[in-house]
Amino acid sequence: MVMDNQYRTHLRELSQGGDGMITQYEALRHGYAYVDLSKVTLEPEAIETISATTARQLNVIPVKKDGLNLWVCMEMPPAPKTIEKLAVETGCRIIPVAVISKALEISVEHYYPVQTHL
Secondary structure, eight states: OOOOOHHHHHHHHTTTTTHHHHHHHHHHHHTTTOOOOOOOOOHHHHHHHSSSSHHHHHHHHHEETTTTTTEEOOOSOOOOOHHHHHHHHHHHHEEEOOOOHHHHHHHHHHSOOOOOOO
């Protein structure tokens, strides 16, 4: 999926606020990686690994897949049940990644839009 300019601009605005610095600090303090979603391109293979239903239910977005390792942005601290459910669904080792909450919400909506049926 191509990232549109409006989406990228919104994420950049979020990353420039204080939330980004706080989230990054907390992630590093607890031993988690942090990603600024305005500065990365999500891998299509990673996105396809998690179903839209699961991504929306758990509020997660995968950013990278390497073999059986899947880096997934999620709320911090990560809930063990979330990690377990993702591992079962994907067959991958889930590596939690910290992200600004609002950026996560916007990215889930962007990459996993709700399908409406007429």
